[in-house]
Amino acid sequence: MSRPFRFDRSWRFDGVPAERLWDAVSSPQRFPAWWPWLDDADLPATLEAGVVARFTVRPPLPYALRFAVTIDDVVPGSRVDATVDGDVGGPASLEVATVDGGSEARLVWSLAIRRPLLARVERVARPAMVYGHDLVVALGVRQFRRRALDR
Numbered sequence: 001m002s003r004p005f006r007f008d009r010s011w012r013f014d015g016v017p018a019e020r021l022w023d024a025v026s027s028p029q030r031f032p033a034w035w036p037w038l039d040d041a042d043l044p045a046t047l048e049a050g051v052v053a054r055f056t057v058r059p060p061l062p063y064a065l066r067f068a069v070t071i072d073d074v075v076p077g078s079r080v081d082a083t084v085d086g087d088v089g090g091p092a093s094l095e096v097a098t099v100d101g102g103s104e105a106r107l108v109w110s111l112a113i114r115r116p117l118l119a120r121v122e123r124v125a126r127p128a129m130v131y132g133h134d135l136v137v138a139l140g141v142r143q144f145r146r147r148a149l150d151r
Contacts, residue, residue, distance in 0.1 A: 002113040002122045004090055005130065010106040011141055016149050018103040022077050022096045024148040025105065028053055034147040035140055039064070047074050059136040063118065087115040 013021055024030070028043040037058045044051040053069045067086040074080050081093045092109035113119045122129060 002119045004110040004112040005088075005133065006110045007133075007137075008106070008108045009137070010104055012099060012102060012104050013145070013149060014102040016102045018096050018098040019077065020149070021103040021105060024144070025094060025096065026074075026076075026080070030148070031055075034143055037136075040066075044071075047071055047080050049073055057136075059132070060139075061132050061136070065115075084109065084111055087118065088112065089114050 026047045028047065029045055031043060032038050032041050037060070039056045039058050041053075041055040043053045043055065049071055051071050053071075054067065056064050056066050058064045065087045067084060067088070069092070070083045070085070072081045072083055078097065079093065079095045081091070084090055084092050088111040090109060090111040092107070092111070095106045095108075097104050097106070113122050
């Protein structure tokens with residue numbers, strides 16, 4: 001298994017109350033409408049401990065990633081902890097908080113590549129994979145702002 005990719009990022013949503021942000025992130029069945037690169041989605045109606053979301057991410061890169069995300073714990077309105085399994089795996093969490101003038105989302109994960117072919121590519125292309133990941137996440141946040149919050 002590869003060395004984990006660690007990700008710890010926060011985004012501010014000025015003018016968006018934390019309750020509205022939480023409502024959006026805790027409604028997984030709406031995700032495919034926001035993110036067209038999310039495919040083969042089998043998503044729960046709500047976030048609660050024990051539910052599993054299964055989907056494929058088809059970024060504008062030459063590969064797709066398959067995931068099963070098991071929700072481990074939910075603190076309504078503020079945090080969800082999950083375990084990611086599939087082509088990559090490890091722990092992940094999302095926190096939502098009120099900040100002056102709006103809200104903030106913090107996403108933290110530590111995911112190791114489990115698909116053998118990608119693990120071999122990672123040995124020589126890790127910086128490019130990190131760069132591609134960051135581009136896809138930035139695109140996803142822009143799409144989320146526009147499609148989920150700007151109503």
